[in-house]
Amino acid sequence: MKSIIVTLVLAFTASSAFAHGDVKCTARPKAEWKPHTELAAKLAAEGWVIRRMEATNSCYEVYAKDPQGKRIEAFFDPVTFKRVEE
Template sequence: MKTIKTLLCAAILTVGASSAFAHGNVTCKEYPKNEWRPHTELQQKLEKEGWVIRRMEKTATCYEVYAKDPKGKRIEAFFDPKTFERVEEE
């Protein structure tokens, strides 16, 4: 019985974690890495706009930001690394 509960808990955590990190098809314009602006500059820009940044990552073509937007909503957003324009799902 203990094994079944353990497996059930593991399954629930796996499903929850995968949906938390799931995102749609997002592709930024490709630039050479030397043309990317520093992610700290993006963080400062967003914080001035009222965002609370939890984590930032670099994907192959975008900056991926996990944050609370100015309205307090938890979001995962993608930004062009050269222009800092937000990139929406395709």
């Protein structure tokens, strides 16, 4: 039973680690974060169509169509709004 639990825990943590590749956002205090609505307005002005936006522990995660119409998942620094690449 113990080995099954260990296997499940390892499988779960491995799958969540691979979910976003190697995206590394800089951890900053939440008090420094700009509102997600500002990022949404910036991206909309650039031609993005946002489907969903979430805050992770250190990034804004955006599910959208880019200006070329391609569906993407992108990560942005919540202080600078600079896109964080994998």
